[in-house]
Every structure is written in C-alpha cells, then in structure tokens.
Amino acid sequence: MSNPVKDTIGRYGIWNIGLRSEDPQRRGELREAAAELEELGFGALWLGGNSTVHHAVPLLEATERITVATSIQSIWQYDAAGTAARYAELEASHPGRFVLGIGASHAKLAEQYRRPYSSLVAYLDALDAAGVPAGRRVLAALGPKTLELSRDRAAGAIPYLITAEHTAQARRILGDQALLAPELKVVLEDDPARARELARDTLALYLELPNYTNNFLRLGFTEDDLANGGSDRLVDAVFAWGTEDVIRKRIDEFHAAGADHVALQVVHGGPREFLPREGWARLAQILA
Template sequence: MSDVTDTDRAGSPKEAVGRYGIWSVGLRSDDSADRSELADSAAELEQLGFGALWLGGSSETRHAVPLIEASSHIIVATGIQSIWQHEATETAAHFAHLEKAHPGRFLLGLGVSHAGLTERYHRPYSAMVGYLDALDTAGVPAGRRVLAALGPKMLELSRDRAAGSHPYLVTPEHTARAREILGDAPLLAPEAKVVLDTDPDSARATARDTLSRYLALPNYTKALQQFGFTEDDFADGGSDRLVDALFAWGDDDRVRARLESFHAAGADHVAVQVVDGGPRDALPRAAWRRLAELLR
C-alpha cells in the first residue's frame, strides 16, 4: 500500500479540471457511427469552458479515446469504471497506453458499483483496497485516480490512496462532510443534476424519472439517510424535499446558486449532469450551451 504524497498531488488534475465539468452517459457511446458527434461535442464543450468530461454510467478507459483525440486540453474521466468489470492489470495497461499517447489528459474514476448490478459484489471496501494495491504494483499513479466515495471509509481511502473523490447523487451537505474527511489537498468533484425548467411540477416530474432508478440502490439511500432523509422521502420516485435537494431546477439564477452551493460547501469541481427527460445516452448540446452561459 502507498499513500498519496504531496509530490503525487503536484501532478494531479485538481487544477486542470476547473470549476465545472459535464457528466453524461452519452459521452461514452459504443456506436462507431456516433464518433463524429462525440468528437464535435467534446471540442465544443472544451470551447465552452468546461474543464472536464465525465463518462457517465459504467464507463471504461477506452471510451475516453475519441473525446481526447477531438480536443486539446480538457480532462476526460471515467465516472465511473466499476472495479468488477475489468481486472486491475487490464485497467493499468489501458491507462498506460492512453497516458503515453495523451499525457495528463485522462483521469481514472473507479467505483464499487452496487450489489444489485453485479454478481461479483462482495466486501466492496476490501475489494477496492486490493484493486488499488494492484494498480500501484502496475504503476498507475495514485494522483491520477479518483474514487466514487459516499461513506467515511471510502472517502478516507480517496484521501489516502487517490487524488480525491467523485461522489454521485449527493447534496451540498454531503460535500461539506466529505471535505472535512478529505482535508484541503484532495480533489472533491461531486456530480450534480440540473433540470433546465422553471415549472415546479414538470421539473420535478422530469427529475423523478431519473431519480427513481437510484432509489432502488441501498448504497444511495443509506447515504441520504445520514443527512435526514427517510423512507418516506424515497417513496413514489422521491419527495419534493428530496428532489429539490438533489436537482438544481428553476430559472438561471436559481440553478446557478444551487451549483455554486457545492463550491461553498467545499467542492473543487462540480460535474454537472443535464436531465431533460430524453434518452440517457443522448447528447443535450443546446442545454450544455445554455448551462455554459449561465455559469459564466
């Protein structure tokens, strides 16, 4: 086991990712016919000023290649790659190949996924420790990986064995607690969802369409319960209180203020996911342009 040192963090992507990035399942398309639009999207998101592209869902290192090749400096990260999908030696080989071709452009986001999504799920914390040990042995720098951490133990592992943490489905209150655990140096890059709709009923309905799938996963609900949410909040796709805590919706000022609240709580970077009720693998380019404008 090797802890992250100040030297390791000197080469980490904390400064390079900037204040905001884009999180999208669509950015990890496997369809070669989509590569042209993926390339155009990556180049445009870089021009719009976003600092990182997060390959949403159960992504893989190879998904980063067309985005990196189409851009010049934006960081591309897996958000996240499940440790159950690929052996550490395979991940390390892919990382080394990408790093040689495009030094400093890729950030390896790793997570343990959920018991209901993989048959191999067992002792997730110990499995992550073993995976990081293997990456260390294979030469993947600790300062070039982040962990999808929700609870204290995984956050401590993010602090000690990675460049930081990329928590998903969290509130600014979780961000504040995560910062306390991480300390000042590690990267804290929470994901945050945005619905660009000013009507409360339709905005919350759109949010619930996305939220409902996550409320069936105990890792998320247990984490939310630590911040005062109850089983009543998880019923029927989520209470108004829960939706409003997890989704930024409303006019530009309200959305901007909600995203900025993550920074006020201690985030270095916010990975913004646009939720519009369309297919999860779509590329909502018009919404990304509007988002870039309101965040300027």
C-alpha cells in the same frame, strides 16, 4: 503539495452517459460534442455509466486541453492489470489528460459484488503494482471510510447523487488537499411540476440502490422521503432546477460547501444516451 487533477480540471465539468457510446455511427457526434464542450469552457468530461479507458480515446483525440475521466469504471468488470496497460498507452499519447475514476458499483448491478470496501482496496493495490499513479485516479465515494480511502490512496473523490450538506461533510474528511468533485443533476426548467417530474424520472433508478438510499438516510432524510419517487424535499436537495439565477446559486452552494469542481449532468427527459448539446450551451451561459 500540488494535486495535478485538482489543479487542471477547473470549477465545472459535464457528466453524461452518452459520451461513452461505443456505436461507431456516433463517433463523429462524440468528437464534435467533446470539441464543443472544450470550447464552451468546461474543464472535464465525466463518462457516465460503467465506462473505461478506451471510451476516453475519441474524446481526447478530438480535443486539446480538456480532461476526460471515467465516472465510473466498475472494479468488477475491468481487471486492474488490463486497465493499467490501457492507461499507460493513453498516458503516452495524451499525457496528463485522463483520470481513472473507479468504484465498487452496486450489488444489483454486479453479480460478483462482495466485500466492496476490501475489494476496492485490493484493486488499488493492484493498480499501484501495475504503475497507475494514485494522483491520476479518483474514487466514487459516499461513506466516511471510502472518502478516507479517496484521500489516502487517490487524487480525491467523485461523490454521486449527493447534497451540498454531504459535500461539506466530505470536505471535512478529505482535508484541503484532495480533490472533491461531486456530481449534480441540473434540470433546465423553472416550472416546479415539470422540473420535479423530470427529476423523479431520473431519480427512480437510484432509489432502488441501497448505497444511495442508505446515504440519504445518513444525511437525515426519512423513509417517507424515499417513497413514491422521492419527496419534494429530496428532489430539491439533489437536483438544481428553476430560473437561471436559481440554478447558478444552487451550483454555487456546492462550491461554497467545499467542492473544488462540480460535474454537471443535464437532465433532459430523453434517452440516457442522448447528448443534450443545447442544454450544455445554455448551462455554459449560466456559468459565464
């Protein structure tokens, strides 16, 4: 049985929060960036932060082939019925080019947070009832239960802030058919001190969220690895940095571990909404 998402998004995509900007003055910039990323050969644009269907519209309008996906839409902020209605409109205008990435977010980020797994299952039930195909949605999944849910109720999984070892574990759970598209942060810097400084600036937010820290502990990291901004061991496992050859090898490790597609987030040290277009162009050269 084919997996339409897996068959169309290619091996590499770009993950970025700025691509979901709602600032009308940035609309032209977003369109230009999306068209440029398609020209560079990336297969998917992953809209970071709490993104939803309408954030994909300007990017789809500016491109012809590239897939646009949410990574992720919080199940607490956007109800399933409204999401399904907007999905149907987008599918009618841009058939087969949008993927709905959803997840339960984090207790510190969502006041309604409760029984996340059961709530995610209920949300999928509501999407089923409203006509959103399982094959056009993916789940933010870290632990075994949610990975199994990704396999059984969606096109696959989009794990965030993980290691190549986690990717191998996820592939064993998902089997061969489901999409596995982990996110990987890339620091285009070969000075170890500067690269790890940039990495830790980005990592700080996530070390305050138990979903991620608990996953690191399951992977064999210790509380010491999580302290003081993250150990070198932790940073080096979840970020790709170094020379261009080293960065390419680190990305290849995730494919070798079982990833079908890797969503690459260029870490640049600037504002979270910044679009690192020069970095994306350089990354495309590394992957060529």
